[in-house]
Amino acid sequence: MLPEVAVPAGYAPADGLLRERVILITGAGGGVGSAAAMACARHGATPVLLGRNVRKLEKVYDAIEAGTGIKPAIYPMNLAGATWVEMGDVIATIEREFGRLDGVVHAAAHFTVFTPLSDVAPRDWMEGLQVNLTAAYTLTRLSLPLLEKSADASVVFLTDPSGQDNKAYRGAFGIAKYAVEGMVKSWASELEKKTQLRLNAYDPGPLRTFLRLKGYPGEDAQTVPLPESAMPGLLYLLGPDSAGRSGQRFSAAR
Numbered sequence: 001m002l003p004e005v006a007v008p009a010g011y012a013p014a015d016g017l018l019r020e021r022v023i024l025i026t027g028a029g030g031g032v033g034s035a036a037a038m039a040c041a042r043h044g045a046t047p048v049l050l051g052r053n054v055r056k057l058e059k060v061y062d063a064i065e066a067g068t069g070i071k072p073a074i075y076p077m078n079l080a081g082a083t084w085v086e087m088g089d090v091i092a093t094i095e096r097e098f099g100r101l102d103g104v105v106h107a108a109a110h111f112t113v114f115t116p117l118s119d120v121a122p123r124d125w126m127e128g129l130q131v132n133l134t135a136a137y138t139l140t141r142l143s144l145p146l147l148e149k150s151a152d153a154s155v156v157f158l159t160d161p162s163g164q165d166n167k168a169y170r171g172a173f174g175i176a177k178y179a180v181e182g183m184v185k186s187w188a189s190e191l192e193k194k195t196q197l198r199l200n201a202y203d204p205g206p207l208r209t210f211l212r213l214k215g216y217p218g219e220d221a222q223t224v225p226l227p228e229s230a231m232p233g234l235l236y237l238l239g240p241d242s243a244g245r246s247g248q249r250f251s252a253a254r
């Protein structure tokens with residue numbers, strides 16, 4: 001298991017925390033991903049918005065440009081079917097357009113329904129592992145040469161309680177989260193001492209997103225915090241205040 005730590009209580013990211021940085025955000029069309037993109041831009045970074053729905057990405061683009069003046073990049077991609085080569089093209093495009101990459105936020109998530117493993121639909125299994133695990137691995141791996149050129153690069157994998165203790169009925173989603181945390185543990189330790197790059201998992205706690213609604217349809221959504229409430233923790237992990245901290249599982253401070 002990854003060592004579990006909380007984001008420092010009351011952490012308040014400084015203005016300009018991520019100034020001039022370029023940060024790739026998957027699942028940027030909604031939920032945690034779109035909140036992350038806005039938070040990064042508000043703190044000076046240029047977000048690269050990767051998602052499968054161009055209209056949703058364009059809405060996020062417009063909101064960021066109107067709110068911050070920063071012009072993000074949009075990279076439409078369905079991670080469920082994306083190949084190694086296509087994901088390599090994402091990174092090559094970022095290198096060509098920006099010449100740098102300082103962070104990656106893995107917020108894309110494939111989730112359908114809580115179900116016993118014996119009943120997971122074959123396609124749900126394939127897409128769950130592909131989007132939640134394999135794409136996160138592949139994009140990170142292909143980003144490494146560019147990230148290692150950055151003086152302070154950070155990769156954040158969104159996780160949830162399944163990543164630590166994968167209880168019954170979590171389906172392919174839970175298996176993928178458990179594997180992601182295992183991947184962060186071994187990869188961070190392999191990279192330790194070789195590079196400044198840090199890899200961490202971040203559990204933002206329950207947030208009012210489409211995924212949460214699918215998993216907990218009977219819940220009163222108004223009682224669940226908005227994704228923006230988890231952004232200080234994410235910014236902490238992306239910025240220099242978390243320098244030297246890698247291979248850990250952070251939970252949002254509330």
Ligand SMILES: NC(=O)c1ccc[n+]([C@@H]2O[C@H](COP(=O)([O-])OP(=O)(O)OC[C@H]3O[C@@H](n4cnc5c(N)ncnc54)[C@H](OP(=O)(O)O)[C@@H]3O)[C@@H](O)[C@H]2O)c1
Pocket residue numbers: 026027028029030031032033050051052053056077078079080081106107108109110131158159160161203204205206207208209210211212
């Ligand atoms: N919400 C919570 O309560 C909570 C709690 C703990 C951890 N987390 C973690 O936070 C992360 C984000 O969750 P969320 O709540 O923001 O989920 P969400 O609202 O469902 O958003 C997921 C995003 O991923 C995108 N996506 C899904 N399949 C994709 C694919 N095949 N290719 C590219 N993009 C794809 C979605 O695009 P579309 O809009 O096109 O579907 C959406 O933008 C997940 O790792 C989740 O486990 C969430």
